[in-house]
Amino acid sequence: MPTKDETLFDAxxxxxxxxxxxxxxxxxxxxxxxxxxxxxxxxxxVIGYLHRGVEKLGEAQTYGQWVPTLDRMDYVAAVSNCxxxxxxxxxxxxxxxxxxxxxxxxxxxxxxxxxxHLLWLGTHALDIGAMTVFLYAFREREEILKIFENYCGAxxxxxxxxxxxxxxxxxxxxxxxxxxxxREFPAHVDEYETLLTENRIWIGRTRGVGVISAKxxxxxxxxxxxxxxxxxxxxxxxxxxxxxxxxxxFDIPTGTTGDTYDRYxxxxxxxxxxxRIVAQAVEKIPDGPIMAKVSKIIKPPVGxxxxxxxxxxxxxxxxxVSDGSTQPYRARVRPPSFVNLQALKKMVAGLMxxxxxxxxxxxxxxLGEIDR
Amino acid sequence: MDFAIDYILIxxxxxxxxxxxxxxxxxxxxxxxxxxxxxxxxxLGPMRVGPWxxxxxxxxxxxxxxxxxxxxxxxxxxxxxxxxxxxxxPAFIVLAVIPIGPPIHILGRTVTMYLTxxxxxxxxxxxxxxxxxxxxxxxxxxxxxKYPLLGALRSAAQMVSYEVALGFSIIGVLMLSGSLSLVSIxxxxxNTGYWYVFLQPIGFILFFICGVAxxxxxxxxxxxxxxxxxxxxxxxxSGFRFSLFFLAEYAxxxxxxxxxxxxxxxxxxxxxxxxxxxxxxxxxxGVLWFIAKVVVFLYCYLWFRASxxxxxxxxxxxxGWQYLLPLSMANVVVTAVVVLVxxxxx
Numbered sequence: 001m002p003t004k005d006e007t008l009f010d011a012x013x014x015x016x017x018x019x020x021x022x023x024x025x026x027x028x029x030x031x032x033x034x035x036x037x038x039x040x041x042x043x044x045x046v047i048g049y050l051h052r053g054v055e056k057l058g059e060a061q062t063y064g065q066w067v068p069t070l071d072r073m074d075y076v077a078a079v080s081n082c083x084x085x086x087x088x089x090x091x092x093x094x095x096x097x098x099x100x101x102x103x104x105x106x107x108x109x110x111x112x113x114x115x116x117h118l119l120w121l122g123t124h125a126l127d128i129g130a131m132t133v134f135l136y137a138f139r140e141r142e143e144i145l146k147i148f149e150n151y152c153g154a155x156x157x158x159x160x161x162x163x164x165x166x167x168x169x170x171x172x173x174x175x176x177x178x179x180x181x182x183r184e185f186p187a188h189v190d191e192y193e194t195l196l197t198e199n200r201i202w203i204g205r206t207r208g209v210g211v212i213s214a215k216x217x218x219x220x221x222x223x224x225x226x227x228x229x230x231x232x233x234x235x236x237x238x239x240x241x242x243x244x245x246x247x248x249x250f251d252i253p254t255g256t257t258g259d260t261y262d263r264y265x266x267x268x269x270x271x272x273x274x275x276r277i278v279a280q281a282v283e284k285i286p287d288g289p290i291m292a293k294v295s296k297i298i299k300p301p302v303g304x305x306x307x308x309x310x311x312x313x314x315x316x317x318x319x320x321v322s323d324g325s326t327q328p329y330r331a332r333v334r335p336p337s338f339v340n341l342q343a344l345k346k347m348v349a350g351l352m353x354x355x356x357x358x359x360x361x362x363x364x365x366x367l368g369e370i371d372r
Numbered sequence: 373m374d375f376a377i378d379y380i381l382i383x384x385x386x387x388x389x390x391x392x393x394x395x396x397x398x399x400x401x402x403x404x405x406x407x408x409x410x411x412x413x414x415x416l417g418p419m420r421v422g423p424w425x426x427x428x429x430x431x432x433x434x435x436x437x438x439x440x441x442x443x444x445x446x447x448x449x450x451x452x453x454x455x456x457x458x459x460x461x462p463a464f465i466v467l468a469v470i471p472i473g474p475p476i477h478i479l480g481r482t483v484t485m486y487l488t489x490x491x492x493x494x495x496x497x498x499x500x501x502x503x504x505x506x507x508x509x510x511x512x513x514x515x516x517x518k519y520p521l522l523g524a525l526r527s528a529a530q531m532v533s534y535e536v537a538l539g540f541s542i543i544g545v546l547m548l549s550g551s552l553s554l555v556s557i558x559x560x561x562x563n564t565g566y567w568y569v570f571l572q573p574i575g576f577i578l579f580f581i582c583g584v585a586x587x588x589x590x591x592x593x594x595x596x597x598x599x600x601x602x603x604x605x606x607x608x609x610s611g612f613r614f615s616l617f618f619l620a621e622y623a624x625x626x627x628x629x630x631x632x633x634x635x636x637x638x639x640x641x642x643x644x645x646x647x648x649x650x651x652x653x654x655x656x657x658g659v660l661w662f663i664a665k666v667v668v669f670l671y672c673y674l675w676f677r678a679s680x681x682x683x684x685x686x687x688x689x690x691x692g693w694q695y696l697l698p699l700s701m702a703n704v705v706v707t708a709v710v711v712l713v714x715x716x717x718x
Contacts, residue, residue, distance in 0.1 A: 016518045024599040038522065038685050127599045129590060129682025135413040201591055201681045353522070354600050354684040 013041060016353075020049045024127045024357040027367025031344070033356065040356060043348045045341060050371035058331035063089050063298040064163060066331070071157040074337065074369040076119050078158045079112035079148075080311040087242060088307040088318040089163045090292075092300040100288045101165035102244045106281045107178060108151070108160055109243075110274040114185070115144040116312035116364075117271050121192060124264070124361035128205050133195050140188050143181050150174070164294035175282050182279040189271055196264070206261035210347040210359035213258055220346070221339045224314025225266045226363060230258030236310035243309075247284075248277045260362040267364075299326055306334075313337050313364050333372060337365040377481070386487045390467050398622040399429035405674050412678040436618075439611035444515060447608065451514035456609070456616030459507030462500045463623035469493040470630045471555045473640040473659035485640070485659065486555065493554040494542060494635075498535075501586070501627060504620060505531040508588075508595060511617070512605035523604025526685060527595035530585060533692035538582035540700035544568075544575040544707040545635045558639030565646040567638035574703045576636040578696055580669070583628035585692070587621060590677035594685055629669035630662075637665050 016033045019025035028049035034042040054073055058066040070085050071078035083105055090097060097105070122137035145155040150171055152160045160166060196202045212222070214230040227234055235252045237245040253269035255262025300322040308317030314336025321330035340363050348356050403418065403426070410417025418425035443452055473485035490496055505527055512524020545568050546552060549560035561567055569576045585592040596604035606617050633639060640658030644650055683691065 014518055016522075022602060038526075125681065129593070129597070129599065130680065131409075132413050132678045135415060139414060195679070196681070199681065201683055201687075204687050205681055205684055352684055352686060354597070354682075357600050 012036060018356065020046075025360060026123060026365055027370075029341075029360070029365065029367055029370070031356065031360070033353070035353065038352045038354075040348050040351055040353065043345050043356065045344055047341075047367070047370050050367050052372065054372040055331050055333060059328055062326045063300070063328065066328075067162070068157065068159050070333075071159050072368060073333065073335065073372060074116075074311065074313065074316075074366045075156055076366050077112055077116040077312045078156060079108050079160055080116075080309065080316060082159060082161045083109050083243070084307070084309040084311065084316045085318050086161045086163050087309065088305060088320055089298065089300065091307050092303065092305045092320060092322060093163070093294065093298065095164050095292050095294055097165045097292055098289045099244070099286045101161075101290045101292075103281050103285045104166050104170060104290065105161060106243060106245070106248070107278050107285075108148070108158075110277045110281070111144045111147060111178070111181075112158075113274045113312045114271050114278075115141045117267050117274075118144075120267060120312075120361075120364040124358075124364070125196065127357045127361040128202065130196065130199075130202065133192055136188070136192060136195075140185060147174070147177055147181070150177070162291065162294075163298060165289070165291035169290060170285070175285070178278060178282045182275045182282070185275045186272060189268060193268065197268075203261065205354070205358060206264060206362075207259055208257070209260045209351065209355050210362060211257060211259045212343055212347055216346065217258065217343065220343050222314070222343050224311070224336050224340065224364075225263050225270065226258075226340050226343065227314065228253065229255035229263035229266045231256050236308060236315060240308075242307070245277075248280050250274075250277050260358055263362045297326060299324060304330075308334065311336055313366070313369075314340055335369040335372065337363075337367075337369045338372075341365050341370060382481075382483060383487060390464065390487065394464060394467065394623050394626070395433075395619065397626060398619050399433065401622055401625070401670060402432055403429040404670075405677075408671065408674045409678045412675070433615065436611055436615040441611040441613065442608070444517065444608050446516045448514040448516065451510050452608075453613070455507045455511030455514055456613045456620070457507070458510060459504050459620040460616045460623070462503040463620040463627065466497045466500045466627050467623075467630070469496055469554055470627070470634060471558060471639060472630075472662045473657065484555075489553055489555040491556075492552045494546065494552045494557075497554075497627070497631060498539060498542075501624065502531070502535060504624060507617075507620070508605050511609065512595075515605075515608040517608055519601045519603070520605050520607045523595045523597070523601045523607070526597075526601075527588065527605060529685075530588070530592065530594060530688060530692075533689055534582045534585040534696070537578060537692060537696040537700045538586060540697065540704055541575045541578035541582060542635060543704045544572040547704075547707050547711050548572070554634050554639075558634060558641065561638045562641055562645045565644065567636065567641065567643070569636040572636060572703070572707070574699065575707075576632065578700045578703065579636065580628075580632055580672075582692075582696060583632060584673065584676065585688070587624040587628055587673075589621075589625065589673055591680040591682050592688060593682060594688060597682060599682075625670060625673055626666070629666045629673075632669055633662060633665040 014035050016035055017030060018033055019030040020028040025031065030046040032044040032046060033040055054069055057069050067082060067085060070081045073081050118137040118141040122134035125133035148158050149155050152158050152168055212230055214232050217227045217230045217232065231254050233252050233254050238252055250273045253266045255266050302322055302324040304321040306317055306319045308315050316336055317334035319332040320328050323329040344359060344363060347359050407417045418428040421427040421431045443449055468487040469490055471486040475482050475484045508527045509524045512520040545557060548568060548571060549557045551557055588595050596606060606614055609617060640662040642653040642661055
């Protein structure tokens with residue numbers, strides 16, 4: 001605020017705190033904006049309002065006990081968090097989950113990618129003032145959450161997988177429910193696109209806004225849809241395949257200019273591709289056990305490992321150092337939101353206040369993951 | 373005695389009606405807005421308070437009235453208090469000149485369906501309604517807070533940009549009707565035989581776009597732009613004071629809709645008022661025609677809000693200055709030439 005003697009009008013530059021309580025910072029993100037009128041001169045992200053010491057908790061718990069905490073990291077994509085961690089420890093142990101479990105994992109993870117992207121679409125559109133898309137997106141997201149709820153009893157912090165497989169068998173009617181969803185979903189995506197893709201205002205608000213070139217994106221370590229929006233075809237599901245992704249047909253959508261519109265189109269297409277993967281997987285779920293033979297007390301051999309997966313927001317990696325005991329000696333997470341957020345400063349410079357909101361939305365951040 | 377009835381009693385009744393109808397209309401439109409948008413968004417909208425949520429329109433103002441009334445510590449208390457009132461008063465008094473129907477006969481007296489018919493009605497509406505923005509600017513400034521200030525500045529810029537195009541968009545109608553009186557404009561449309569929207573389609577479209585912009589409604593709701601400025605100029609307002617801003621915004625919507633109907637859509641006239649074959653339409657009273665047309669425009673407001681994203685500040689300016697203003701000026705020139713060539717009024 002200005003001092004007592006000067007008014008807001010005396011200052012040619014004003015500093016505005018966007019957040020930590022603000023409708024469009026997607027959580028408790030604070031962006032300190034230096035403004036000249038409506039134009040952004042500088043933006044500084046302040047994080048840490050949600051910090052819970054997730055990594056330190058991991059070092060104080062057994063390997064299995066940490067999983068529910070990880071669900072609460074990127075709470076919009078809890079299934080992906082869980083998959084990444086379970087696979088990391090399985091790799092460390094030298095265990096492979098049975099095929100049936102792998103199929104269930106793929107279905108759930110891809111459904112989770114759709115639900116995460118739906119939340120992004122809804123809130124991003126809402127940031128730019130398109131309210132209806134928000135409610136349409138939540139309508140479809142609800143169908144996915146119902147599947148999650150039927151499967152594991154939880155909708156958000158799902159905790160579906162265990163080290164070595166999955167905790168639960170699929171329920172009666174699971175396949176039909178999933179089939180129905182993937183059959184109907186593409187028409188709903190068309191509906192969102194009808195409202196946005198060719199809308200002049202939407203194009204005006206997103207084309208050329210928050211441009212980040214492929215080189216800049218790579219230099220900043222940006223991954224996921226923001227990287228692919230800049231035209232880099234890098235998706236860990238194809239680049240460094242994990243789980244049973246090589247068994248499925250799907251495409252990696254990319255953009256050309258790396259603006260907000262490209263990132264929007266990439267995610268829209270990713271939702272279609274995820275539905276395609278789920279449709280293939282649900283037809284081929286094999287019979288068999290859902291858990292590999294894993295000791296109840298997990299004691300991985302001494303060593304360290306880094307394993308990453310393609311989470312909805314980008315590369316989600318886990319680095320675990322084992323000292324041979326029941327608890328990790330060191331546990332670290334490489335969260336996509338945290339790394340992608342550092343592109344914000346570069347993306348907003350010189351733009352308007354309204355663009356800051358659009359760009360925060362297009363990065364699809366979740367503060368639970370950034371502040372861990 | 374007649375003088376007292378004609379010049380005191382009847383006008384007082386009309387004033388009382390306007391003062392009563394506007395809050396009633398605001399109550400109904402707030403419910404309608406939530407229900408219509410809910411319908412477009414495939415959800416239910418309010419449905420708990422009363423049957424079909426109908427008592428929501430009572431619950432809303434009650435809730436606002438009993439909320440804590442907060443004035444920020446560093447705010448300019450006087451101006452902060454005055455601002456919503458400055459917003460509200462013009463919103464009410466412009467309605468004085470809008471004719472809602474043909475004269476009616478009660479107890480041997482002819483009663484006009486407007487408070488007053490002044491020969492500069494259009495100018496009166498334009499000038500008085502412009503005062504409302506002062507309330508927004510003062511409210512944003514007096515809050516002594518940054519988001520309200522940004523909202524207020526946006527509002528000022530928006531107002532200036534669109535007021536000019538709005539003014540030009542009406543001139544075609546004025547040239548055709550040869551009058552600034554709203555009553556005469558409606559009557560002129562009767563004489564012409566067509567609603568002016570058929571002769572001035574561009575003028576109407578420009579008028580309505582500018583009108584939506586002037587009322588700060590989506591997609592031009594930048595002064596309050598929730599996702600950007602939290603709540604813009606009224607961020608620091610709560611309870612009753614906030615409800616005054618709210619009331620003014622909805623009253624302004626009514627004014628724009630009523631003006632659009634009066635200037636372009638024949639006011640209280642039925643379609644093609646001179647075609648005898650359609651005379652059965654006269655069974656519907658003029659007031660109902662007027663209300664029905666206004667409702668259509670109010671519905672458009674809600675429809676826009678559910679369909680479109682929000683413009684960015686610079687895009688809004690660009691649209692106003694680069695497209696709407698030149699187009700409205702061109703419309704004036706073309707109309708003038710046509711009127712000149714055809715000789716006299718349209």
